[in-house]
Amino acid sequence: MASEGPKSLAFFLLVLNLVLYGIVTIIAGWAVNYGIEYSHQTASTLTIPAHLFPIYYPIGNMATGFFVIFALIAGLVGVATSISGIDGILQWTVPNLLSAATYSTTTWFLTILAMGLACKEINIGLTDAKLRTLEVLTIIVSATQLLCMGVIHVGVTDVVNRQKFSGGRV
Template identity: 35%
Template structure:
C-alpha cells in the first residue's frame, strides 16, 4: 500500500512544481507591470486586492518550488527522517498558497476589470490550493498507519539500530575502555 501512495504523490509533486513555476512567472510579470504603473495594459487590469494577491502569490510560488526539492528527496528516500523535512516545508507552502487563495477570492469578489493573466493566476492558485493539500495528505498518510508509508510512530525511529545501553561504553565488566587502532 505504501508503494501506491508513493506512486500517487510523485505525479502530484511534479504537477505542483510545474504549476508553481507558472504561478511564479505570471505573478512576476503582473507585479512588474503593477510597479511600473502599467495597470491599463489590456491583459492586466486589477483592483485594490491585486498588489497583495501578487505578493502572496510570488511568496507561495517560491516556497512551493523549494518545498518540492525536499519532497523529491523524501520520495526518493521514503524514510521517517526525510518525511519531517518534506512535511514541514509542504505545510508552509500550502499555508502561503491558502493565503494567496483567500486574496484571489477577495480579488474576484471585489470585481472590476481583470485581464486574462490575472484570471489565469487566480485559477492556478485555486487549483494549487487543492492539489497541494492532496500532496500533503499523501506524504503524511503514514501518520495513520505504517501500511501507507513512513510515519512518526515507528518504534525504531531515531534509534539507529543500536543495541545495548548507549550511555555506558565500558567493556561490560566495569573496566576501562581499551584504545583501538585507527
C-alpha cells in the same frame, strides 16, 4: 510493498505542484514587473487610496497588489518545497518524510493566504485575463497542495508503522 501507492502518488503530486507553482511564479513575477513599470504614470492621477500600496496595478483592482505579492511568495516557496519534497519522497525515510510534511504544510498555509486574496479579487472584479489565470491557478494549486500534504502525512504514518512492527528504531 505497501508503501508504493502513497510514494508514487506523492511523487506525482509533487511534480504536478512543481509545474503549477512554477507557472504561478512566472505569472506573478510578470504582474509585479508590469505593475512596477506602469504604476508611476497611472497612479500619479489617482486619489489617495491608490498610493497606500507602493505598486499600483492598472490591470486589476485594489486587491491585486496584495494578491500578486502573496502569490509570488507562495509560488517561490512552493517551488522550493516541491523540489525538496521530491528528494524526501525518493529517499522515503522518516526524517525526510517529516521534513517534507512540515514544508508542505507551511506551503499550503501560504497558498491558502494567496487563495483568499484571489477570492477577494474575484469578488471585487475588473481584472485582466492574465490575472484571472493566476487566480484560477492559485485556487487549483491550493487543492493539489492539500492533497499532496495529506498523502505525505499518510506516507509518514505508513513508514513509522512499518518500522514499529519490524522492530526497527523510530
